Amino acid sequence: MSERKIRVVVAKPGLDGHDRGAKVVARALRDAGMEVIYTGLRQTPESIVETAIQEDADAIGVSILSGAHEHYFREIIKLLKEKNAEDIIVFGGGVIPEDDVPGLLEMGVGAVFGPGTPTQTCIEWLEKAVAEKRK
Amino acid sequence: MFNKEELEKIKEGTKKYEEKVQKALQKFAERKPEFKTGGGLPLERLYTPEHLEGHSYVEDLGFPGQYPFTRGVQPTMYRGRFWTMRQYAGFATAAESNARYRYLLEQGQTGLSVAFDLPTQIGYDSDHPMAQGEVGKVGVAIDSLADMEVLFDGIPLDKVSTSMTINAPASVLLSMYIAVGEKQGVSMDKLSGTIQNDILKEYIARGTYIFPPKPSMRLITDIFEFCSTHVPKWNTISISGYHIREAGATAVQEVAFTLADGLAYVEAAVSKGLDPNVFGRRLSFFFNAHNDFIEEIAKFRAARRLWAKLMKERFGVTDPKALMLRFHTQTAGSTLTAQQPENNIVRVAIQALAAVLGGTQSLHTNSFDEALALPTEKSVGIALRTQQIIAYESGVANTVDPLAGSYAIESLTNEIEKQALEYINKIDEMGGMLRAIENGYVQQQIQDAAYNYQKAVESGEAVVVGVNRFTVDEQGEKRELLKVDPKVGENQVKALQEMKSRRDGEAVRRALEVVREAARDESRNLMPAIIEAVKVYATEGEICGVLREEFGEYQENIVL
Structure with a gap:
């Protein structure tokens, strides 16, 4: 079967303006052959989920450096469930204390990539996760 | 900053130095083919007064x-x-x-x-x-x-x-x-x-x-x-x-x-x-x-x-x-x-x-x-x-x-x-x-x-110690981190509501109208109106809300 390209929404929820990481990751994913939709700043969970569904995305990458990660991941995952779009993979990164990671994974976040993660690690993980999903 | 004669000597010396360096390099190369600053500016092996030729102490420093x-x-x-x-x-x-x-x-x-x-x-x-x-x-x-x-x-x-x-x-x-x-x-x-x-x-x-x-x-x-x-x-x-x-x-x-x-x-x-x-x-x-x-x-x-x-x-x-x-x-x-x-x-x-x-x-x-x-x-x-x-x-x-x-x-x-x-x-x-x-x-x-x-x-061209070189396994390291009480939001909202019930609502309404008028009139300075508004406890969101209505909001130009 001819594989369609992986489609990813890279999102900045809330009021956080730190977009260096999101943009670097977006570019790296694009350079790795994926189709990337970058939302820009100040997105609500609703608008992010809406974009992901409309764009028929395989995954949503969420970047948060403001400490509001628990709130936004929870909302995004809740909305995906409500819209029967739980097959969309959610992953993220930013300034996220290690202690918070298990809780996020339990919530349904696929992976959390902390500061210093090579983009390659993120790319490989995503390729695998999408392949798994498409099986 | 140096007289001509001195500069000539320095240039000569540099030449000899470079010759020696080139010989040494054949035996023992430098760590990298070229050296740059963190910001990407090329760095010379050695800086001498020659690099500051035409530089004036009085004017430049x-x-x-x-x-x-x-x-x-x-x-x-x-x-x-x-x-x-x-x-x-x-x-x-x-x-x-x-x-x-x-x-x-x-x-x-x-x-x-x-x-x-x-x-x-x-x-x-x-x-x-x-x-x-x-x-x-x-x-x-x-x-x-x-x-x-x-x-x-x-x-x-x-x-x-x-x-x-x-x-x-x-x-x-x-x-x-x-x-x-x-x-x-x-x-x-x-x-x-x-x-x-x-x-x-x-x-x-x-x-x-x-x-x-x-x-x-x-x-x-x-x-x-x-x-x-x-x-x-x-x-x-x-x-x-x-x-x-x-x-x-x-x-x-x-x-x-x-x-x-x-x-x-x-x-x-x-x-x-x-x-x-x-x-x-x-x-x-x-x-x-x-x-x-x-x-x-x-x-x-x-x-x-x-x-x-x-x-x-x-x-x-x-x-x-x-x-x-x-x-x-x-x-x-x-x-x-x-x-x-x-x-x-x-x-x-x-x-x-x-x-x-x-x-x-x-x-x-x-x-x-x-x-x-x-x-x-x-x-x-x-x-x-x-x-x-x-x-x-x-x-x-x-x-x-x-x-x-x-x-x-x-x-x-x-x-x-x-x-x-x-x-x-x-x-x-x-x-x-x-x-x-x-x-x-x-x-x-x-x-x-x-x-x-x-x-x-x-x-690996840029080395970050502990990240891409000299790494160790840190799994399970206990760290003491600051956690903001999750109740902060709730408490702050409660305090805001209490404050609003105590203040003079009519005075706030009037002060916000003055802010609006000042916003519409470019020949006026906005500061006095804003000072009066905060003094009667108009909130930041109320004042910015009026300005949002008058000025509109910026839309990000997304560049990737």
Whole structure:
């Protein structure tokens, strides 16, 4: 079967303006052959989920450096469930204390990539996760 | 700086030296084929007086406290007084932040620096839907004068200087500060401090904009005008390269884009009829202290010289105070690693030393745990001690601009100034900084630099200790991190509602109408109306709400 390209929404929820990481990751994913939709700043969970569904995305990458990660991941995952779009993979990164990671994974976040993660690690993980999903 | 005969000898000597080096290189190559600064400037193997040929001590360096201020803005620099040690702090509620400020002042900190949470920075009250999950997270939540009174409780505003990292709603927070001062019996002409008030870099790199550029520039120049007469000791803007650098810019880009922003503000104020010799005295700057030690020292010196020249040549400024670039520095948050975080203490120390050797007026040293969470009291303590060790023990503060005359430092200073000016000229050709931001040029330049750096780290060309070299397994390491009480949002909303039920609603309504009228009439200054509104406890969100209705909101130009 001819594989369609992986489609990813890279999102900045809330009021956080730190977009260096999101943009670097977006570019790296694009350079790795994926189709990337970058939302820009100040997105609500609703608008992010809406974009992901409309764009028929395989995954949503969420970047948060403001400490509001628990709130936004929870909302995004809740909305995906409500819209029967739980097959969309959610992953993220930013300034996220290690202690918070298990809780996020339990919530349904696929992976959390902390500061210093090579983009390659993120790319490989995503390729695998999408392949798994498409099986 | 050297006579002809001497220079000839040096050139001869260099030739011989190079011959020897080439021979040696055949046996033993250098570590890399080419060496560059952290910002990508090529570095020579050896700098000699030859590199400073045509350089004039009198014109290019001069004396401290004198044009072009390459060697510093004060005649005696740190022999008179150390830089202001100013740690950026604030989290949760006004009461908790107040306690942290008192702790820092007790520990010998000499100025305050207030961090506001994101809703406050973007003009939303804590009960706004967009504020959900963000209240009290990256700074303190301030909804009204009532919070501001708690924030500065027991802190005499005539004795401390306060820096507030606030941009789009700067006039509202400054008004609240003025009102708190008045309640303490301190009139506004005695207040000293800084508001960041730099909207252009928000569009470029930091993201806490509210209004479109035109009304934003008006808000800024209204503040310039109002403070010139009423709050003369206040720094009305802190033109910031810090966030531009954090977003990935090089050292040259940091200088270029910051000064280009500065020129845009000066032009806006001049076209409003303000005198650059007057408002120019209250402009201040904010730079990043990054890893490359000599490049950073050169950067600060180059920025100072270039700004003085630009103010003199472009605006005919003659007042020395309006020519001098005074700046705050913060060490580079983006260089902090989550891996082996204790190593960050060393990074911060090196960066802070560069800031001091570059002649900073005030300094924030980052805490080692900031790649993980907000800093704890302990880590903030170490960061402050780092400054005190540099000040009291290292000896570098005992003579002015001690690295001046170093062939490498002076050559890099020249090079950074030259390349920054090239950027500024290019931006002029595009029609100025506002245009260059609108068409995404500045953002694209920064993002390219950020992406190139990331690739350099991943290829191993750029070494980050503990991240791509000298790594250890840190799984399961216990760390003590600061956690903001999840109830903060709820409590803040409750307090806001209580405050609203106590205040005079009719007075608030009237005051907000006056703000609206002032917003509509460009010939009026907005500051007096905003001051009156905060005094009757109109909230920040209400005041910004009126301005949003009148001015509209900025839409991000997404560049990838």
